[in-house]
Amino acid sequence: MKIHKKKYFFNSFFKPVRIFFLFVSILFAESDLAIDLKQSLISPCCWSGTVYDLDHNPEMEEQINRFISQGKTKQEILEYYIGLYGERILAVPKAEGFNIMVWVTPILVGLIGITFLFFFLRTPNDIPSSVISTPSEVPFDDEIEKELQKMD
Known part of the structure; x- marks a missing residue:
């Protein structure tokens, strides 16, 4: 029994598009590695930011690009800079x-x-349910109450 596949227009149309995107992604794979390395290394000129964030170190950026063009891996390049500057060159320890x-x-x-x-937040707050008033010992309290009642 033979299974026949139907050929659709979009399958034949999108095949070159997929090949194009694959080609473009291969072209920019090295630049992604360069960006990743530049974000992983602190700029040794001032030690205040990554090589990617600061544009103070074009020599280091060129050297990273040379290492990538030579085919070195990220780990090899990081080990080179760790050997040169120590672990403080790493943005993430x-x-x-x-x-x-x-x-x-x-x-x-x-x-x-x-x-x-x-x-x-779990401990209950003990809030009394009613206010208990105690008679006050104010001198002349009775006289004040009488005066207030006369005013009403």
Whole structure:
């Protein structure tokens, strides 16, 4: 038994379009890697932002593009810069050793805060249902009351 597939116009029309988009994505794959690397590295000229955010370091940007054109991977390029400047060149620290505190501390503080709020909001507020008044010991209270009644 032979199964016949129907040929539709949009299948034959969109095949070249899909090939075109595949070709364009391959062309821009290197630029995506370059952008990713530039966002992953702190600019060593002033240490105040990433290479992507600051345009103070064109030599480093050109060097990254050269590394990419040579076919080096992201990890190889990052290791080169870590060897040159140390781990402070990384925009996001590695989650190893003491650096793990950068990742764990905000989570712990958040959990402690949420726990505190939970227990604080859970405790009932003891609000008395009625106000109990006690007779006051104001001197001349009776006379003041009489005067006020006369004024009404």
